[in-house]
Amino acid sequence: MAAAQTARRALPADEAWGLMGELWHVHRCAFFTAAAEFELSPPQAMALRALPPGEPMAMSALAEHLRCDNSNVTGIVDRLESRGLVERRPADHDRRVKHLSVTADGASIREAFMARMQTAPAALSERLDAGEQRALRNLLRKALAE
Amino acid sequence: MAAAQTARRALPADEAWGLMGELWHVHRCAFFTAAAEFELSPPQAMALRALPPGEPMAMSALAEHLRCDNSNVTGIVDRLESRGLVERRPADHDRRVKHLSVTADGASIREAFMARMQTAPAALSERLDAGEQRALRNLLRKALAE
DNA sequence: TATTGTTATACTCTATAACTATA
DNA sequence: TATAGTTATAGAGTATAACAATA
Numbered sequence: 329m330a331a332a333q334t335a336r337r338a339l340p341a342d343e344a345w346g347l348m349g350e351l352w353h354v355h356r357c358a359f360f361t362a363a364a365e366f367e368l369s370p371p372q373a374m375a376l377r378a379l380p381p382g383e384p385m386a387m388s389a390l391a392e393h394l395r396c397d398n399s400n401v402t403g404i405v406d407r408l409e410s411r412g413l414v415e416r417r418p419a420d421h422d423r424r425v426k427h428l429s430v431t432a433d434g435a436s437i438r439e440a441f442m443a444r445m446q447t448a449p450a451a452l453s454e455r456l457d458a459g460e461q462r463a464l465r466n467l468l469r470k471a472l473a474e
Numbered sequence: 475m476a477a478a479q480t481a482r483r484a485l486p487a488d489e490a491w492g493l494m495g496e497l498w499h500v501h502r503c504a505f506f507t508a509a510a511e512f513e514l515s516p517p518q519a520m521a522l523r524a525l526p527p528g529e530p531m532a533m534s535a536l537a538e539h540l541r542c543d544n545s546n547v548t549g550i551v552d553r554l555e556s557r558g559l560v561e562r563r564p565a566d567h568d569r570r571v572k573h574l575s576v577t578a579d580g581a582s583i584r585e586a587f588m589a590r591m592q593t594a595p596a597a598l599s600e601r602l603d604a605g606e607q608r609a610l611r612n613l614l615r616k617a618l619a620e
Numbered sequence: 621t622a623t624t625g626t627t628a629t630a631c632t633c634t635a636t637a638a639c640t641a642t643a
Numbered sequence: 644t645a646t647a648g649t650t651a652t653a654g655a656g657t658a659t660a661a662c663a664a665t666a
Contacts, residue, residue: 340607345501345594347614351494352501357541369634371656387625395503397658402626404656424624424665448491451617461486464613467606468493471597515632515657533648543635548649550633570642570647 354449362444366437371396371404373441379414381435384427386419413437500595508590512583517542517550519587525560527581530573532565559583 363373371394378393379385385393391401405428408414413434419425430438447453456464509519517540524539525531531539537547551574554560559580565571576584602610 339594339599340604340611341594341599341602342592344607344611344614345598346592347611347618348494348497349501349591350618351614352498355491355495355498356502360541369655388623395506396656398625399627399659400657407655422624422666426625445495446488446492448485448487452491453485453487455617455619456487456613458486460613460616461490463609464617465486465490465493467602467610467613468490468497470606471601471610472493472496473601517633534646542633544648545636545650546634553632568643568647570640572648 351449351451354451358449359445362441365444366441368437368441369404369407371400372408375401375404375408376413376430376434376438377442379428379430379434379438381430381438384417384429386425386427387416388425390428408434497595497597500597504591504595508587511590512587514583514587515550515553517546518554521547521550521554522559522576522580522584523588525574525576525580525584527576527584530563530575532571532573533562534571536574554580 359373360370363370366373368376374394375390378390387401387405388398390405391398394401394404405414405416409416411433412431414428414430416426416428419427452461452464505519506516509516512519514522520540521536524536533547533551534544536551537544540547540550551560551562555562557579558577560574560576562572562574565573598607598610
């Protein structure tokens with residue numbers, strides 16, 4: 329039992345996961361910084377990211393995506409809507425459901441925000457050479473395939 | 475300019491970073507779930523993680539680590555202290571400074587929490603074979619060296 | 621009756637500014 | 644006077660429960 333735990337803990341995947349935790353920290357800070365630049369709170373930024381232009385989403389679907397209760401989404405969307413970044417519309421098939429979609433302003437901020445987020449930190453782009461970067465990308469592609 | 479941006483965007487490191495964003499999401503959920511299991515709010519869990527047993531830390535240092543204002547730390551530590559997980563003590567060299575340290579209970583919860591967090595998700599431990607896991611670990615070690 | 625979204629409530633996190641107690 | 648931490652205040656996120664409109 330103890331031996332099994334030790335073996336489990338010794339998996340390179342676990343150490344890789346721990347190292348990714350550090351990158352996670354970096355990513356987290358990058359996310360907060362980028363969100364603040366656009367005057368978005370973290371949940372607002374997550375919501376905007378979850379709303380690709382032209383793909384309306386129900387409030388409950390957004391709540392599921394944000395992993396929070398429906399009731400929270402009301403306030404988060406209220407604030408995005410008051411800034412004119414998203415809009416609500418009753419769904420055609422069921423008038424209880426409200427469909428969210430990004431406005432033109434929202435789409436433009438969304439794109440700028442996501443472009444800002446997609447630049448790798450120096451740890452990746454400078455400390456790894458081109459071949460190593462490709463190797464890392466390929467391993468992650470495989471891990472996340474499907 | 476546009477060409478340079480395109481070149482920059484095409485770096486494998488950027489794509490790797492994007493893929494890591496997905497893993498980040500997984501890690502984020504794992505973190506929230508693990509924190510909730512121990513009835514810790516996310517900032518409380520981050521604070522506990524920042525306090526290795528036997529290494530007291532000033533309130534302001536913890537604030538810096540959590541990247542929030544000093545005033546927030548007061549409340550976060552209040553709640554941890556009321557559960558008996560950490561304790562405050564005026565520092566010897568300067569009685570304005572308060573040193574935080576985990577109690578025995580705090581250290582035990584901290585260890586369990588961190589053990590819970592260090593297990594890699596299936597995406598890493600099952601979809602990659604042992605050699606690939608080692609390769610991933612080595613690349614991340616290099617990226618994060620020092 | 622069941623479901624979608626809202627409202628009400630209570631607690632936590634967050635930043636700013638004013639305060640205290642030390643230095 | 645300058646600094647470490649606290650308190651006061653206000654806004655935002657969170658969950659639970661009760662509610663409205665619709666199905």
